[in-house]
Amino acid sequence: MITFIGAVALLIIGFFTYGKFVEKVFQPKEHRATPAYTKHDGVDYLPMHKNKNALIQLISIAGVGPIFGPIMGALYGPPAFIWIVVGCIFAGGVHDYLTGMISIRNNGAHLPELAGKFLGKAMKHVVNAFSILLLLLVGTVFVASPADLLYDLSNGAVPVIIFIVLIFIYYLLATILPINKIIGTIYPYLGALLLFSTVGIGFALIWNQAPIPELSFTNTHPAGAAIFPLLFLTISCGALSGFHATQSPIISRTTKNETQGRSIFYGMMIAEGIIAMIWAAAAMSLFDGPVTLSELINTIGTGGIVNEISTMMLGPIFGTFAVLGVIVLPITSGDTAFRSARMIIADYIRVPQKKIMSRIWIAAPIFIVSIILTNMDFTLLWRYFNWANQSTAMIALWIGAMYLFIGGRNYWIAVVPAVFMTMTVTTYIINAPIGLNMPMNISLIISAVVTLFITLLFFNAARKRRSEKTPLESDISSWSKEQYAYSK
Template structure:
């Protein structure tokens, strides 16, 4: 249990130390007006309070990632704690903070627009297609996942198809209506439920003295499954996730002042890391080790782990509330996934979103495609999502590194984690059955060579951009902070 508690402590310390360092290095401009005021349209650009934005951001980025991912990652044993802590502090929270703050400096632009500006116009088209595909996969996965959990929770009394239809109806409303009408009103309550349920499970393990294993690289992990690079794709949202780069611009359009950025972007990623630590620990300690956890995962998936762990630690009523807290996660990321997709497409096609009809004709095709995708095997969708997710994280980190390089600031804070994950992304797709199926040795060689080439292109482009004094932010002359 000492490893678990130390990990939680390090995450909190990381927020107050490295998070403060990143904020100071980036350079907050408290007197600069934010897009929430400059571009206020009453739909997507709406000023909201720090507490609302923080809880919405947490729910936007979370999904089932900090629960299901760490539960699967628990199969690797306590080494999973290392990735959650280090990944969260030095990669994930930096990724989220830079994406959010650079977006604020550029009228709340989404990742494709930022990639176009900082990595080249060709990247706009590539990242746009990539981001929309990722969001469609996320939205689809987060229809099926909560529907299955609710179906189990209600003992099958309501047909799975009816639950899926109800979730789709909610998603359509949340995608089309102004951000402060549903998301702004409901998410603070959902966020409280999420935090209470996670803390309940965490405190329950400490109080009952759950046998959480201590750190050891020789502890259980899947046979014939190398820790590297698979661990980094099994646990993503609790440590580093490109999906977050598609979500932070939603809140960059509602943030009132840049000084709120560390709490909203860096802080909520740290909070997600704490949630990930709790569920990873639950998976490791409550099912008699690797074999027990593997058996329950084979029988009922991560949802069964959540249900049994919650009930065992919190009783019937508390367990039900905890499961509902987990159900909230995918629903509150699924709706914003579709909302982000709608906003990205509108931005790409330069279509204003103030009119309801303009939002409608973009959103309808997205839901039709998603409905078709729900018929595809969930496990296959999830494998492709995992790779696309981390590839998107790499792009976002390189956007951050480019911004900092041009600004003559410490770009290594983004370049180092971005380069590390670039090697992992290339190696994974070369080796994985969903990719090229090459041997592990060949894949590692390809990963390092491919990353070296791409990093070389990055430096060439970065030096050119700095020499040409590329503008880093939009001109908002005449505007003052509210």
């Protein structure tokens, strides 16, 4: 219990200390106009209140990642706690804050645009394809999984296909309508539901003195799976996730003032870390008896474990609300995944999105492909998701490092986690059966060489771009006093 409470406390302290330090390094400009005003179109670019933006950011980046991932990560035991705390404060928070703030400085640009500007034009095309594939996978899976959960909740009274059709209709509307019409209206309430249910489970763990294991570096995984690199791909949301880099630019286009960035981007990463910590602790404590967590995952799945934890900790009524909160999580990540895909494609082919028909003709092919995918067995493709997700995080961290290096600031806050994730994803794809399937000792040697090469390549490119004085931000003048007062 001491480890659990201490870990949550460290996450909160991290927001007020290291989060403040990261903000100081970035140097937000209080009087600089944000894209919500300079590119206002009433669709994707429009100012929204800080608290609303924060809750939308939380519910967008959360999905089922900070719940299902930590439950699976709980198989490793207390090392999962360490990764959530260290990863969230020094990697995930930095990743989300830099991605969101650099996007704000560059007219709300998405990751491919930022990659092209700071890592080279070739990277723009690579990251664009990477991002679209990642978002399509997320969106499609988050049609099927909530439909199955709703089917179970209705005891089979409503066919799954009905739920799939309804979810697709909702996704289409959320993708093409102005952000304040659906997402900006319902997300804050869903975010509040998520926080309420998760905090309730956290207090129940403390109140019931649940047998949460204390700090240990012992790997308890029943299959003997190695902590490195597998743990760092298993627990992504809640520690560090590249999916967040595709979501933060949505809110960078609705943020009223740069000074709100730490609360919105870094703060919501910390909140997600606390959510992950609570679910990991619950999984470790409640199912370490005659029936182990591993056996339960194999028999009732992670969704069944969520239901067990919710009803055991909160009772049948509040537990049902918690389960409903979990059901809406994939839906609220699926819709923003499709919305991000539409925005990225529109930016890539330079099509303004103010007219609804411009949004429809870009969104339509995305949904057609997704519908096709729902009728296919793309299990093999999905097996690459964790690797693709963390590879995206790696790229986003290198972008942040380049931005800080060119600006003559403390780039190490991004370089260190970028190097670590480069080593992690490289080791995984070389060692894993879905990759090169090479022995771990050889994989570590090769990935170390690759990581060193990429790091040297980065510093060489960074020095060149600094000498060329690559612009860090779009050319926007400061607000008038009246505009600045409104932005606050």
